[in-house]
Amino acid sequence: MKCSKCKKDAVIFQRYSGMHLCIEHFTKDFEGRAKKTIRQHKWISSGDRIAVAMSGGKDSSAVLYFLRKIFGKRPDIEIFALTIDEGIKGYRDPSAVFKIAESQGVKCHTASFHEHFGITLDEIVKEKGDRNSCSYCGVLRRQILNAYARELGATKIAMGFNLDDEAQSVMMNVLRGDSERLLRKQSPVEGFIPRIKPFSSIPEREVALYADLYIEEFEERGCPYSHNALRADVREVLNDYNYRHPSTKYALLKLGDELKEGTCSDSTKISRCSVCGEPVFGECHTCRILNDLKKTITEEKNDMEI
């Protein structure tokens, strides 16, 4: 297939936009959307020191590449990499992350479970089994990431989460009825470095393509302890449903943001319809429908009389 914007070979078909895109136009579209996301959330401003949380996988490597490409020449913005060594033998070798960071010309810092907590994930699994390893690891990793980024003077932590990750997270919180987490506001908290997610509105497969195009080598293996059955289940349900209703992942992303903003509307917005006098929330749908029907019928009558 050819690119919908030029004559070159297309590398991807975006089902939701109906467009085939070549490397150049895909890249322009991709980076444009990531920049728009950053602008919308006012995520980056002059003086920022951005710690990119690197796992060495496609998403975080692509975020590092993207941020360097867009903000790398800005003297008022600093970018560096930060990787957590959970202590999983044969996986997530920090030296691989160092190599990616080096290729992007940024410094890379490592913090390890062993040094910080005195225990590695391998040891935790040995003690506790691997049933809850993901939730243990998640809690500890989030804490060390925040503490170490703060120590290094970071003002933002950039995460690789893509649209699929975000939509899945909203959906998981919904399906377990976790209103507290859905409504939790994200106002600034002392000691807590704000997270930014430049790719949060970009589908997983496009982030994967972007990484394939621009990152020479990234970690492709999954964590040996990872078997988050619930997320895998939600991912499948969501991918299926999204196939039939292609804007669903975006709707979930928007929903997640709006619930957090907590713009709780209330019934004071209810007023009386000036025509029928009934209580209505916003526009009176009854009168709209009836007017519309009246119009249709009148037009038909006129047609018949002419």
Place this chain on the structure above:
Amino acid sequence: MKCSKCKKDAVIFQRYSGMHLCIEHFTKDFEGRAKKTIRQHKWISSGDRIAVAMSGGKDSSAVLYFLRKIFGKRPDIEIFALTIDEGIKGYRDPSAVFKIAESQGVKCHTASFHEHFGITLDEIVKEKGDRNSCSYCGVLRRQILNAYARELGATKIAMGFNLDDEAQSVMMNVLRGDSERLLRKQSPVEGFIPRIKPFSSIPEREVALYADLYIEEFEERGCPYSHNALRADVREVLNDYNYRHPSTKYALLKLGDELKEGTCSDSTKISRCSVCGEPVFGECHTCRILNDLKKTITEEKNDMEI
């Protein structure tokens, strides 16, 4: 199978409770839960005049039967039936609803699209096709129901919605990202008669069984214009997922209530952990995990030393 509570034959297996129940124990359990729902929401109190919105189908007929059985002898509570004649030839014959109401010894009132709006649903479909008939009908029916119940002096409108209906509604609003509808508060509004949904925490199949047991004859046909493809899709997704995670429908019901209550938490709840000093939301999960690990390791050491 035998009832888990006595020796009689079971009529249903509740997967979520693990119990087989006979007619008597099923009825007791069913009505107990509906009563609990009413108490929790403070839905019925002395002086109430309850209009039961009757379609003549299983859910609304069962609600009428239930309310009559529980509150029928209370002199301070009045119950009557209210049915809407949308004007669909050969479907929802008001006289069938009258028969059910009569068998329960309550008055039945009818309001019709024809009288109220000067047009029937058959005529609307003739003008507009049946693509949006459900949403036209929904808007008009809600309006006429409220206006007529108010005219009749009702203080509450009882609806037949069951757990499946409620969970599907929350899910539909989630999947289309409708935060406004999810967060909309339900404070009292002048002219708007509050809805009560006694069966909102009871699965559809149990309401169907209850209706089979106690209602002689109810409308079993679906509306000829009904083809709400989105709800059917969501119903299937939800039933599948709920089979694997049996508390999901309850979680969605709870979520819907909590979002409406709008108890927006905020990050002021964040404090510093007294042990590690990191910002935490509630309990410090890091310290909990580390303490737990320390305990496990110490116990193992002691075991080895003994």
